[in-house]
Amino acid sequence: NAGVIQTPRHKVTGKGQEATLWCEPISGHSAVFWYRQTIVQGLEFLTYFRNQAPIDDSGMPKERFSAQMPNQSHSTLKIQSTQPQDSAVYLCASSIGVGSQNTLYFGAGTRLSVL
Amino acid sequence: GEKVEQHESTLSVREGDSAVINCTYTDTASSYFPWYKQEAGKSLHFVIDIRSNVDRKQSQRLIVLLDKKAKRFSLHITATQPEDSAIYFCAASIGSSGNKLIFGIGTLLSVKP
Numbered sequence: 001n002a003g004v005i006q007t008p009r010h011k012v013t014g015k016g017q018e019a020t021l022w023c024e025p026i027s028g029h030s031a032v033f034w035y036r037q038t039i040v041q042g043l044e045f046l047t048y049f050r051n052q053a054p055i056d057d058s059g060m061p062k063e064r065f066s067a068q069m070p071n072q073s074h075s076t077l078k079i080q081s082t083q084p085q086d087s088a089v090y091l092c093a094s095s096i097g098v099g100s101q102n103t104l105y106f107g108a109g110t111r112l113s114v115l
Numbered sequence: 116g117e118k119v120e121q122h123e124s125t126l127s128v129r130e131g132d133s134a135v136i137n138c139t140y141t142d143t144a145s146s147y148f149p150w151y152k153q154e155a156g157k158s159l160h161f162v163i164d165i166r167s168n169v170d171r172k173q174s175q176r177l178i179v180l181l182d183k184k185a186k187r188f189s190l191h192i193t194a195t196q197p198e199d200s201a202i203y204f205c206a207a208s209i210g211s212s213g214n215k216l217i218f219g220i221g222t223l224l225s226v227k228p
Contacts, residue, residue: 042204042218042220043159043220045218056214091158093159098212102214104149104151106151106159108157109158
């Protein structure tokens with residue numbers, strides 16, 4: 001079991017460019033979560049999917065951020081027109097289920113740097 | 116919105132002493148309280164959790180206490196070792212479904228030999 005796999009590990013973009021981050025959850029896990037980690041804000045919830053369906057995107061900045069889960073083996077987080085304040089480590093996590101079974105297994109993260 | 120506050124941003128203890136990290140939460144519906152550890156340069160991994168039907172849970176040197184009335188929970192690490200040095204995050208489930216976790220900002224624990 002390779003755990004949650006996130007690619008790329010590091011991404012550098014210029015202001016205004018698009019960034020797509022990829023996540024492969026642990027096989028058999030039904031829930032996928034995206035978090036953003038910064039020194040100032042800590043871990044911020046962005047969105048989550050259960051059985052590939054979007055359930056809660058209340059943490060997603062509107063307009064520029066979008067997430068998809070086209071199949072059970074991967075999810076993407078897309079940031080359009082990146083801004084310097086988007087610089088952060090983006091963490092993907094998966095869990096077997098939700099509710100009382102929601103121990104999250106985190107990936108290593110993608111460090112996004114917007115210049 | 117609902118919040119989880121982690122009261123100690125940094126904590127330094129001597130090897131062998133105990134360390135205590137305190138968190139409070141705002142959502143009265145929170146029922147699940149996990150703790151995660153992040154070592155330098157690595158991602159988070161689960162260490163211990165507690166559910167709202169109990170007020171104490173122990174796993175080896177880790178003890179979690181939950182006070183639902185005060186909406187407070189804490190992680191106690193006994194007989195600390197240098198390898199306990201890391202950032203510790205508390206979290207609480209949000210809403211009656213409990214499907215989403217909100218995290219505290221993290222506590223940097225340093226265990227000095």
